[in-house]
Amino acid sequence: MRRLITAAGALLLTAGLAACTDPGAPDDVAAAETITWADPTAKLDGVQLTIWAAQNSNTVPKKVIEGFQRATGAAVRVVTIPDPYEQGIQTKVATGDKPDLAFWQPTAxxxxxxxxxxxxxxxxxxxxxxxxxxKLTDITGLLDGTRYAALVTSPAVEGVYYNKEVFAANGITTPPKTFDDLVTLARTLKGKGVTPFYEMGADRWATQWWVQVQLADAARAGLWDRINTGQEKFTDKTVLDAITRYDALIKEGLFNKDIKTAKFEDQGTALLGGKTAMVVQVNSFFGQLQAKADTATLNQKIGFFPIAPSGNVGTFIPDQSNALVAFQTGDDKREAAARQLLAYWMGPGYADFVTDRNTVSLETGVPNPAGVPQALLDVHAAVAGSAGSMQALAVANPDLYLNLADMIAGTMTPAQVAKATQDQFEQLAKAAGYLK
Structure with a gap:
């Protein structure tokens, strides 16, 4: 299945390169002359729209959809695409299957x-x-100067969510300052009978965060520029060492015993229930916690700190739960309605949206809801000083997380993970015209 998905991604990238060289492709100026934006609440009786969403984003638009349907008369349906979400969508789109809108990672x-x-x-x-x-207007969502994605929530940051009560019960008064300190703390907790970290090996997609937070300093020093141009590889020391250390920490027993079979849902349950001390995750994980507990409980139990080898530095990774894209479907009426839904979401519906989600507002005229948990405010505060992730800075995104999941399952070594990731990166980057 991975070969099929990889091939679909390569085909899309090849088509993308052709589009880049198409003199008839709309540039930003031409698009400004042809795109119109209807009143967000204009009537759309009889129009039906479909939004594709992932497991961790399919409840995000609930309040917006309710308000939009009342205001316009349109019908909006959310369809959950199984994980791995991005690969599933690429495969569908490659066969001509398109929704009206979809949650999508807004990186170039x-x-x-x-x-x-x-x-x-x-x-x-x-x-x-x-x-x-x-500070957020042009942080993401652009490709070659044209905007294709609408940022609706604070861009994700890779970092450590921790159980405050577990920390307090074990005499930990301040979070660790560096990645080495994090490992030292984990060993101390293990010695006291506490499971330091919880990983979701079965659902796979979060495995890469452990490697990427170790690469934050290297990313600031141009790692992804060097990989993009072939000056450095995933198989070289910097990335391979990060993969190898992750593997060593797992083998040391610093993670949950059921790491191979644990899923995303299990991760949130374990952290909230105090069955583990820490989880390395992104913003969408906190959305799961919000679905399980109220703000008072979250403020009491859950904290967040960014981490990197050099200090408390986050890794910036806008993910699919942060943004939406609108597809060209060939139906002018539905395309206009899709844009109208986005305009409603970020216009008349935005205050209700952030209040419903208890999330940070991106708009200066809409205040943060009183119920936003402190951990989420801390995540948002980490955005400005964060380093770029592979997804944000690399020209192609190989299946690092799938390879790491295979490593956890015992079917790949760290060296094999690095080689498989490098081979696929070269394939995708060459298809996109970035490498020769």
Whole structure:
């Protein structure tokens, strides 16, 4: 199955390269002349829209959809695409199956992977852009100067979620300051009979965070530029050492005993229940915690700190739960309605959306809800000083997480993980025209 998905990604990337060289492709100026934005609450009786979402984002638009349907008369259906979400969507789109909108990782590499210029609507002149915090306006969602993704929640940051009560019960008063300190703390906790870390090996997609937080300093020093240009490889010391250390920590017994079979849902249950001390995750994980507990409970139990080898530095990774894209479906009415839904989401519906989700507001005119948990505010505060992730800075995104999951399952060594990831990166980067 992985070969099929990889081939689909390569085909999309190849098509994306062709689109990049198409003189008829719309540039930002031309798009501004042709794209119109309807009143967010204009009537859309009889229009039916479909949104594709992942397991961890399928409840995100609930409040927005309810308000939009009441205001416009449109019908909006959310379809959950099974994990691995991004690969599933690429495969579907490659066969011509498209929704009206989808949650999508808004990085340039992932917009290229889905062939944005051929498959997505430009969101040029979106009416909500002037309302955004200026620091966030152009932080993501752009490909070659054209906007294709709408950021709806705070960009994800890789870091450590921890159980405050477990820390307190074991005499830990301050979070660790560096990755080495984190490991030292884990060994101390293990010595007291506490499971330090919890990983979701069966659902796989979060395994890569452990490698990437170790690469934060290298990313700031140009690691991904060097990998993009072939000057450095995943098989070289920097990345291989991070993979090898992750493997060693697992073999040392610092993770849950059921790491091979544990799933995303199990991770949140374990942290909230105090069955583990820490989880390395991104913002979508906190969404799961919010579905399990109220703000008072989360403030009492859950904290967050960014981590890197040099200190408390986060790794910036806008993920699919942070943004949406609108597809070119060939139906002008539905395409306009999809843009209208985005305009409603970030316009009249935005205050209700952030209140419903208890999440940080991205718009200067919409205050944070009183119920936003402190951990989520701490995550958002880490965005500005964070390092770029592979997804944010690499020209292609190989299946590092699948290879790491195979390592956890015992079917690949760290060296094999690095080689398989490098081989696929070269394949995708060459298909996109970035490597020769």
């Amino acid at each position: 590499s992932m917009l290229t992977a889905i062939n944005a210029k051929a498959n997505l609507q430009p969101l040029t002149g979106a009416p909500w852009l002037g309302k955004l915090d200026p």
